[in-house]
Every structure is written in structure tokens, then in C-alpha cells.
Amino acid sequence: MAKVLRCRDVGMDCDFEARAETEEEILKKAAEHAGAAHDMKEIPEEVLAKVRAAIRDE
Numbered sequence: 001m002a003k004v005l006r007c008r009d010v011g012m013d014c015d016f017e018a019r020a021e022t023e024e025e026i027l028k029k030a031a032e033h034a035g036a037a038h039d040m041k042e043i044p045e046e047v048l049a050k051v052r053a054a055i056r057d058e
């Protein structure tokens, strides 16, 4: 089963979705996306907590 993270679920006005088999892979994609689209070079701890909470099974 794939996991999915929607950027919107983290509170961003953004249609990005990251899909992967593992939470680790999603977090990697999310970090790349956050850097490229939201100018976040590092994801703050409180945002990371939101991201983890927003990951859903698909």
C-alpha cells in the first residue's frame, strides 16, 4: 500500500502530493518539495510533526 502526503494537509495553499512506499521516502520528497516550492531549506521541527501527522495510507 502506498502512502501519500498532501501539501495542503500541512496547511500550505499548494496542490503538491508526495507518494511513496515508506514514510522515510515521503519525508525525503517532502523536503525536496519544501525547498523547491516553499523556500524552506530546512523543515522546522513543528512543520515536520505536521507532515508526519498528515501522511495517509492510500
Ligand SMILES: [Zn+2]
Binding pocket: 007, 012, 014, 015, 016, 033, 037, 038
Ligand atoms: Zn507545497
